[in-house]
Amino acid sequence: MPTERLYQEDCYLAAFTATVAAVDSDGAVELDRTAFYPGTGGQAHDLGVLNGVPVERVAESEDRVLHWIAEPPGPGQSPKAFVPGQAVHGEVDWDRRFDLMQHHTGQHLLSAVAEDLYGWKTESVHIGTETATIELAVGEIDAAALGELEREANRRIQQNLPVHITTHASPEGLPLRKETACTGPLRVVSIADLDHSACGGTHVRATGEIGSLLCGRLEKIRKNMRLEFACGLRAVHLARRSGQWLHEAAAVFQSGPERIAQLAVAQRDQLAAVSKRLRVLETQAALRAGADARREQVPVDAIHCAVRRVPAGIEDEERAFAQGYCGTEAVSPNRAILLTLAAGTGAFLLCASPDAAFDAKVWLAETGVRFGLKGGGTGAMVSGRLGDPARLPALLNSLPSPVVELPPGTAR
Numbered sequence: 001m002p003t004e005r006l007y008q009e010d011c012y013l014a015a016f017t018a019t020v021a022a023v024d025s026d027g028a029v030e031l032d033r034t035a036f037y038p039g040t041g042g043q044a045h046d047l048g049v050l051n052g053v054p055v056e057r058v059a060e061s062e063d064r065v066l067h068w069i070a071e072p073p074g075p076g077q078s079p080k081a082f083v084p085g086q087a088v089h090g091e092v093d094w095d096r097r098f099d100l101m102q103h104h105t106g107q108h109l110l111s112a113v114a115e116d117l118y119g120w121k122t123e124s125v126h127i128g129t130e131t132a133t134i135e136l137a138v139g140e141i142d143a144a145a146l147g148e149l150e151r152e153a154n155r156r157i158q159q160n161l162p163v164h165i166t167t168h169a170s171p172e173g174l175p176l177r178k179e180t181a182c183t184g185p186l187r188v189v190s191i192a193d194l195d196h197s198a199c200g201g202t203h204v205r206a207t208g209e210i211g212s213l214l215c216g217r218l219e220k221i222r223k224n225m226r227l228e229f230a231c232g233l234r235a236v237h238l239a240r241r242s243g244q245w246l247h248e249a250a251a252v253f254q255s256g257p258e259r260i261a262q263l264a265v266a267q268r269d270q271l272a273a274v275s276k277r278l279r280v281l282e283t284q285a286a287l288r289a290g291a292d293a294r295r296e297q298v299p300v301d302a303i304h305c306a307v308r309r310v311p312a313g314i315e316d317e318e319r320a321f322a323q324g325y326c327g328t329e330a331v332s333p334n335r336a337i338l339l340t341l342a343a344g345t346g347a348f349l350l351c352a353s354p355d356a357a358f359d360a361k362v363w364l365a366e367t368g369v370r371f372g373l374k375g376g377g378t379g380a381m382v383s384g385r386l387g388d389p390a391r392l393p394a395l396l397n398s399l400p401s402p403v404v405e406l407p408p409g410t411a412r
């Protein structure tokens with residue numbers, strides 16, 4: 001049996017009596033009539049109580065409105081509080097509902113103003129208890145246009161324009177802003193002569209009850225712009241919260257809120273320059289550390305082979321250390337080959353002195369198949385990953401001289 005939707009006749013009905021029509025196997029309670037909005041058309045569903053039991057969710061199932069109450073019973077059981085034929089007293093959480101009504105009517109108004117001022121059509125809407133948004137068919141919105149949109153919407157709110165809900169047999173001949181797929185009967189929400197939209201949601205009686213409308217975050221979505229907005233007390237809370245964030249940020253910068261963006265940009269650029277300089281200094285320090293480590297080794301006439309273990313991946317610093325170790329600035333002649341191994345990740349780096357007569361690329365090609373190495377590089381330096389760590393001792397034995405173990409590298 002279709003549920004009689006009391007909220008469609010009277011959006012301000014917060015308490016009502018009804019009779020339980022059925023209780024579904026999953027605990028959903030169907031009433032013969034209800035003031036609970038089931039959450040369609042982008043507007044969130046209502047909460048409240050039925051005979052004092054909290055309603056957790058309300059949804060539409062074809063022409064029925066179903067209410068899920070707290071603590072659903074086991075499979076196949078009816079909720080003990082509700083049986084078919086029983087009389088119930090329902091109360092809608094009015095603060096939550098009125099906030100949603102303000103936002104839903106605010107959305108109609110904002111959509112109308114956006115289209116009348118700029119020709120931006122509304123593609124989709126979301127009226128939630130945390131955020132409300134409209135998706136406008138426009139690729140970009142600048143601050144001036146956003147300000148004008150907000151100003152005009154608030155001007156219409158101040159005019160306290162009446163909001164009427166009427167029912168029609170068909171959409172034929174109606175001045176609807178957007179075409180509807182509904183053939184009838186049709187519920188039309190009108191804001192004076194400003195807007196006429198087919199809608200099944202709940203709305204306030206006059207635009208003055210929207211209170212205020214604050215445009216918030218803008219976000220690119222597909223080819224459109226999604227605009228967040230807040231009405232009534234939610235707008236006041238949002239403005240209060242945003243002001244608090246600005247105040248806190250201004251305190252960090254020891255400046256007025258109007259200079260935060262300028263100071264933040266300056267500090268970001270300064271940080272980028274310092275970071276770049278730091279990377280240069282770290283590379284220079286690693287080159288020197290590599291050269292120093294090489295000089296600590298007892299000179300040998302033959303090729304000198306060493307292994308150095310580092311904790312994480314092979315970073316730029318390890319490359320610089322290896323270049324310092326194998327460079328001619330360290331000792332001359334050098335004839336060093338350094339294998340750097342990253343514990344855990346299996347990453348490796350092999351660097352050879354120019355005077356070692358050792359082609360790292362050829363070494364990688366020849367040993368790669370035998371020891372499961374994958375990687376690439378130049379004749380002076382190759383890097384990659386060990387396929388099988390168990391073959392590492394055999395890999396070290398394949399180097400031209402016995403391998404000296406260097407003190408391990410430290411994590412940054």
Ligand SMILES: [Zn+2]
Pocket residue numbers: 104105108189199200201202203
């Ligand atoms: Zn609506």
